Amino acid sequence: MTDMTAGSGGEVLTTRDGTPLKAALAIALRREKMRALLLIAPLLLFILLTFIAPIADMLFRSVENDIVRNTLPETVIALQDWDSTTGELPDDAVYDALFVDMKAAVAAKEHTKLGSRLNYESPGIASLFRKTGRQVKKMEPGNAKEKFIEIHKGWGELNVWKTIQQFSPSYTDGYYLAAVDAKRTSEGIVSKPEAEQIYFTLFGRTFFMSVVITGFCILLGYPIAFLLANLPLRTSNLLMILVLLPFWTSLLVRTSAWKVLLQQQGVINETLYQLGFVADDGRLELINNQTGTIIAMTHILLPFMILPLYSVMKTISPTYVRAAKSLGANDWTAFWRVYFPNTIAGIGAGSILVFILSIGYYITPELVGGREGTFISNRIAYHISSSLNWGLAASLGTILLGIVLIFYWAYDKIVGIDNVKLG
Amino acid sequence: MKLKTLTLALTATVFASSAAIAEDMTIVSWGGAYSASQNNAYHKPYMANNAGVNIINDESAAEAVAKLRAMNEAGNVTWDVVDVVAADAIRLCDEGLAMEIDHDAMLASAPDGTSASDDFGDLIVSDCFIPQIVYSTTFGYRTDKVGGTPPADVCAVFDTAAYPGKRSLEKRPINNMEWALLCDGVAKDKVYDVLGTPAGVDQALAKLDSIKDDVIWWSAGADTPQLLADGEVVMGSTYNGRLFALIEEQKQPVAMLWDAQVFDLDGWIIPTGLSEERTKRALDYVKFATDTQRLADQAKYISYGPARASSAPLVGKHEALGIDMAPHMPTDPNNAKNTFLYNYEFWADNRDDIDAKFQAWLAK
Secondary structure, eight states: OBOGGGGOTTOOOBBTTSOBHHHHHHHHHHHHHHHHHHHHHHHHHHHIIIIIHHHHHHHHTTTBOOHHHHHSHHHHHHHTTOOGGGOOOOOHHHHHHHHHHHHHHHHTTOHHHHHHHHHTTSTTHHHHHHHHHHHHTTOOSSOHHHHHHHHOGGGGOHHHHHHHHHTOSSBOSHHHHHHTTEEEETTEEEEOOGGGOOHHHHHHHHHHHHHHHHHHHHHHHHHHHHHHHHSOHHHHHHHHHHHHHHHHSOHHHHHHHHHHHHSTTSHHHHHHHHTTSSOGGGOOOOSSSHHHHHHHHHHHHHHHHHHHHHHHHHTSOHHHHHHHHHTTOOHHHIIIIIIHHHHHHHHHHHHHHHHHHHHTOOHHHHHHOTTTSOOHHHHHHHHHHTSOOHHHHHHHHHHHHHHHHHHHHHHHHHTOGGGOOOO | OHHHHHHHHHHHHHHHHHHHHSEEEEEEOOOHHHHHHHIIIIIHHHHHHOTTEEEEEEOOGGGHHHHHHHHHHHTOOOOSEEEEEHHHHHHHHHTTOBOOOOHHHHSOOOTTOOOHHHHHGGGOOSTTOEEEEEEEEEEEEETTSSTTSOOOSGGGGGOTTTSOSOEEEESSSTTHHHHHHHTTTOOGGGHHHHHTSHHHHHHHHHHHHTTGGGEEEEOSTTHHHHHHHHTSOSEEEEEHHHHHIIIIISOOSEEEEEEEEEEEEEEEEOBSSOOHHHHHHHHHHHHHHTSHHHHHHHTTTSOOEESSGGGGGGOOBOTTTOOBSGGGSTTSTTTOSSEEEOOHHHHHHHHHHHHHHHHHHHHO
């Protein structure tokens, strides 16, 4: 194809039809790339539509706050000039605007939605809007302030108006503040009273327990992976099946099995009691606490540590260790100075897998975690399915995602992501 | 050979088209014995009367509120009738996710002509809610683990000296806070006034704190019966129907502690955003399934009280066990000597706030 002989001296290499070789190569490469892109395009599109887009939409909910402005447009404008620090209620113009807005909102059945939204910020507003909605239908214009306060004394409370004013912008940082146990008051951002702080505890606990679980997975997984990689094929295949079998079993079944084993009248405690190791009233508490979560999750995530370790160990030539020994190293030195450094990549890959999986784990801590062994994800699930506070759930999720990305970045800086090997 | 293929294809087409004629109606409920009771008392007779309707059971009532909201946002509501607890009905009504019901116009009157709204009475706690059953959250205890003096009142739960061992409570503030205050000396009619103040919340949490290490917290209704059967707990709260099954059907050494049982309601809602035709069908079903006889029929299969006053006299025997169901109803006078009324409005307003404090206390 290309005319290689034309390249003597300082002349530019060209193809037979005269285009410079460099350009021709670039075109060919671009064509290759386009072909590759076309091949992965369905997958890319699929991921964009079913993974990236929903996540982006969920993340956006953590700051979105259109509802106040959309439901009470006139009131929000009228309330702009009100100074909440004076201790006086807003003037009649605001109540007149509220009358107009509420009439429209009740007709569109939007008022109770706003009530539920603002109830997250200030308890009681849900019923304020629900009750007011019923009365507003038959309310006549004029004297709005008196009538509203008569319908519900909530309209005569500063706090209600402060909440409406504070959450009237289209975007809010309120969910993020709540997610770090803080709130905005007239004195600025303050942290919530200690009796209401929960998210720091949960984030800290999730992080701590994920580290512990990763540690146990390394301790337990390393020897097994070593055996797998070094036993004769027949035995190691059998062992491999034993590793994979729980991997293929339903998560719920495995977690429930742990319940049967670990509870106070369960298999382990019963055996210990029968053997006389523990007294009947001194049975070990192995479940419904952190211990339970750590045991069950270490077991469930162990294959994610063993498999990358195994595939890395498989590639380490036995001649290295033999060479070390022939040069005078004892068993430990040969392992520690020669074999172990070669497996770091596997440990890294396994640790990242296990840590990231466990930091977002939900079902096992929910079932065996009791009150001390639950993770931040359990709280996110609560806000998604029970309290319907999706904004707060989204902000907690965003923070969790951010933490994972920071760890990933730190790992890349310290160990180097190129050193991670899955095989 | 060719003829055979043709016949097969033809049969398949006929089947496909006859399946298309039968309209699917998705009814969402809680699964287990409860769904089975609805299937026997409502679905089967309804389908027998309406050959064109095919009822599909979905068991995701526990996530109904979140799922309905997601479906509504996506503009594709696939559920026709949903069974929810009253608190969720209020929430769904507030969010505009459930249809408002004109009870007198849309539901059947009692046999004696009493209008539906009078027959249901106070149980219509939301404009969108069609009451179905009265259930209660109450305690069961192991008869073999309480010594010679079985507990008689709810404060036994807080008395770890007299009744040592673990107890199971639901992992949420609702009901637990009320029981804690009752056992801390607050009068029954003052409970919600006290709980409405920050000091009252602290008081309830302090009472719960005294048994914090003796509690296993449950989140699914099946947990407590399992814990009681395993002997993991000496007493625990759950729904009365679950305890009935544990005691009468599985014959476990467990007894009911009806004291201070908290009445709650369960019923139907119809989602908004359905086509006119589907709404009409859902309403037709609901009208049938909540008439006096049908509500009484359900009590043959599960020990929950029918929501209509007119159904109570019609409650008969358990279909399989043949025992009288009336004494097992939470509303039976012997069981309802001391009951506690769940305050829907209070919890709708304060649930998020108190739950945050409760969970923070729990996590410490």
